[in-house]
Amino acid sequence: MKKFFKQIRWCAEFIAIYIPYCFVRVMPWPVMRGMAWLVGGAMHLLPPVRRLIRANIRAALPELPEKEVRRISRACCDFLLWNLTEYIWMNGNRKRIDRCCVPEEGAVEGLKFYWETGTRIIYVTPHFGSWEASGLMSPFYGGVKIAAIARPVRNPYLDRLLNSGNRENTPGLKIIFAKGAIRAAVAALKAGWGIGTLIDQNTRPRDGGIFVNFFGLPVPTSTAPAMLHEYCARKGIPSEILFGFACRNAEGKIVGGYRHLSKPYDQYANQAEVIQELMDISESFIRKHPEQYLWMYHRFQYIPEDTPEEVRKRFPGYAVVPKASFYSRAARGKTGEDQNA
Secondary structure: OHHHHHHHHHHHHHHHHHHHHHHHHHOOHHHHHHHHHHHHHHHHOOHHHHHHHHHHHHHHOOOOOHHHHHHHHHHHHHHHHHHHHHHHHHOOOHHHHHHHEEEOOOHHHHHHHHHHOOOEEEEEEOOEOOHHHHHHHHHHHHOOOEEEEEOOOOOHHHHHHHHHOOHHHOOOEEEEEOOOHHHHHHHHHHOOOEEEEEOOOOOOHHHOEEEEEEOOEEEEEEOHHHHHHHHHHHHOOOEEEEEEEEEEOOOOOEEEEEEEOOOOHHHOOOHHHHHHHHHHHHHHHHHHOHHHEOOOOOOOOEOOOOOOHHHHOOOOOOOEOOOHHHOOHHHHHHHHHHHHO
């Protein structure tokens, strides 16, 4: 009976998303843009959403006056809905992609060079600007095959619609899911594909994450880009870590491009130093365009035990000191045994 009701819920959720999804696909661009602005405004009226966004902005940018925090908060919701609806609207349609996107000067030639020389791109991007369009533009303009790491949607019908049915409409783009992602990413690298991954997710140390600095606060971040590059080096596969971005310009166009690390990989002391530089680049882009970052996420959720008191005070109210199981699977198992005793 429980499975039956779950199926009913999944079907209802699918219909609720599928109908507006179809409408977005056939809308004229101005109507789509207006709808995104209205829905973004409605989202911002929800107190829990508004509180979370503003708490994150205050934690990251404490120097901003309250009026600016409120402006960024409202604009953040607008950009989020704009990016998501526009991605659905343009995906798989050459004319629409050209209408919405423009590669940064030299970006296409650089990507084609990597592809032609067999260099695997490890493409790292934050939840900034139109990050979905960032994964679309590389194969579309540069001809690079990208396997993007993503979290599956729990609803299997929505998962097929949004991943297989939408993201993978772009030739040269396929989705690999977070569970077992490293194994799938290695297979994709062997097959000649590049890898696209998000840099600003709370990856627990027990799952390969490390704490690095982000806006002056320690946050857990995946070491996957460094691990994949080191794998390629061991196997003699040429690879390059690139920081990718796709942000809006003053005309509303999505400008896509990338940045290199400041020095060759073997000149870094360790993986943490590489990940820290990627986070520093990410922060520099966000500071220039704070309204284009996804502040609607518990990014500052975990406080390391050794964090100084003056730094602890900057964390949002939802932040907690993680338990030992956050760092170690063995500790998680021990905690479970203790609870069962």
